[in-house]
Amino acid sequence: MTKLHNKAGALVGVAALCTALLAxxxxxxxxxxxxxxxxxMMGDENPAIFTIEEGQELWETxxxxxxxxxxxCDLGLGAGxxxxxxxxxxxxxxxxxxxxxxxxxxxYCMETLQGRDVIDLLVKPYxxxxxxxTELEALVAFIADRSMDAVVNVPQGHPEEQKMYxxxxxxxxxRAGPHDFSCATCHSQTDKRIRLQALPNLTTNEGAGFAxxxxxxxxxxxxxxxxxxxxxxxxxxxxxxxxxxTGSEAVIALETYxxxxxxxxxxxxxxxxx
Amino acid sequence: xxxxIRVRASLNGDTCEVKALMRHPMETGMRKDAQGNxxxxxxxxxxxxxxxxxxxxxxxxxxxxxxxxxxxxxxxxAKAGDEVVxxxxxxxxxxxxxxxKVK
Numbered sequence: 001m002t003k004l005h006n007k008a009g010a011l012v013g014v015a016a017l018c019t020a021l022l023a024x025x026x027x028x029x030x031x032x033x034x035x036x037x038x039x040x041m042m043g044d045e046n047p048a049i050f051t052i053e054e055g056q057e058l059w060e061t062x063x064x065x066x067x068x069x070x071x072x073c074d075l076g077l078g079a080g081x082x083x084x085x086x087x088x089x090x091x092x093x094x095x096x097x098x099x100x101x102x103x104x105x106x107x108y109c110m111e112t113l114q115g116r117d118v119i120d121l122l123v124k125p126y127x128x129x130x131x132x133x134t135e136l137e138a139l140v141a142f143i144a145d146r147s148m149d150a151v152v153n154v155p156q157g158h159p160e161e162q163k164m165y166x167x168x169x170x171x172x173x174x175r176a177g178p179h180d181f182s183c184a185t186c187h188s189q190t191d192k193r194i195r196l197q198a199l200p201n202l203t204t205n206e207g208a209g210f211a212x213x214x215x216x217x218x219x220x221x222x223x224x225x226x227x228x229x230x231x232x233x234x235x236x237x238x239x240x241x242x243x244x245x246t247g248s249e250a251v252i253a254l255e256t257y258x259x260x261x262x263x264x265x266x267x268x269x270x271x272x273x274x
Numbered sequence: 275x276x277x278x279i280r281v282r283a284s285l286n287g288d289t290c291e292v293k294a295l296m297r298h299p300m301e302t303g304m305r306k307d308a309q310g311n312x313x314x315x316x317x318x319x320x321x322x323x324x325x326x327x328x329x330x331x332x333x334x335x336x337x338x339x340x341x342x343x344x345x346x347x348x349x350x351x352a353k354a355g356d357e358v359v360x361x362x363x364x365x366x367x368x369x370x371x372x373x374x375k376v377k
Binding site: 041042043045047049050128129132223 | 278280282293295297299300305306307308313340341342344346
């Protein structure tokens with residue numbers, strides 16, 4: 001039984017609370033009335049539930065040459081602790097000697113714990129037309145579901161984590177590509193939108209909080225559960241930058257920048273997105 | 275492998291409201307993958323809901339229905355504790371099923 005499912009009973013209360021909580025980011029809601037209607041119609045159902053269940057199965061199934069499951073994977077809160085982990089990632093991991101986000105960490109665990117070669121997962125980390133979800137998407141959905149309602153607290157205690165934030169900030173404002181575009185071009189002003197989609201201002205606590213807590217999400221327009229790593233890759237594509245690799249330093253730096261800015265927000269993923 | 279359907283059924287007076295969420299790709303047969311190869315059609319053609327032996331809803335579907343379809347409908351004459359079984363058959367002959375007790 002997933003958390004997403006468990007929340008059903010408290011739906012009315014949650015709905016009322018959401019209205020109050022989301023009032024300051026009204027622009028993010030106003031623009032997608034169609035999807036708000038869709039969400040209302042779906043009630044507490046979300047196709048992400050299937051992905052969460054698949055993720056849990058993958059988490060618990062022994063795999064790879066070592067024939068072990070990922071259950072002993074340390075997501076930052078201790079080996080095997082899943083609850084709330086996503087709200088505190090990316091973070092520095094002593095064993096990997098690196099700051100890792102959830103996707104990088106999962107790949108690391110697959111390699112070190114299970115002894116698997118993750119090259120296939122790196123080549124095709126996210127679904128494209130005709131797919132029914134990837135392993136990485138399912139695992140992230142499962143971890144997100146278990147992190148629902150956790151308070152965002154991306155750590156900045158380790159010098160490497162502070163360095164990562166600085167790097168993220170730098171990339172965020174770095175203009176590049178044929179359109180001379182940076183992340184900040186779209187995401188540093190409040191109440192702006194692209195076509196009909198509201199753009200969160202990621203330099204503010206409110207905007208970063210809204211964005212950070214809403215990924216991964218089930219994208220209605222695509223029929224897939226999309227992860228934060230996919231979102232970063234897709235933003236990079238829209239900027240006409242070279243493709244961000246899953247779990248790469250650039251992605252982790254940007255996530256750290258967003259996550260630290262989002263401190264105190266409450267995890268609400270996986271939800272239903274455009 | 276049989277597909278999954280999540281079903282919920284709630285009683286409102288004499289009317290039972292059923293909500294069903296199905297796991298299905300619903301490929302139209304008109305799309306191409308990244309390599310330019312056609313993705314073969316794969317979609318649900320028939321949906322049926324039953325309470326015991328009684329068919330309470332039947333639908334003929336086609337390629338226009340979305341991926342992971344969500345179906346809502348109402349029927350009368352149910353009582354609490356009845357089991358509503360929703361099932362589908364797709365164009366490949368694959369089936370899916372899910373059920374829920376009326377609450």
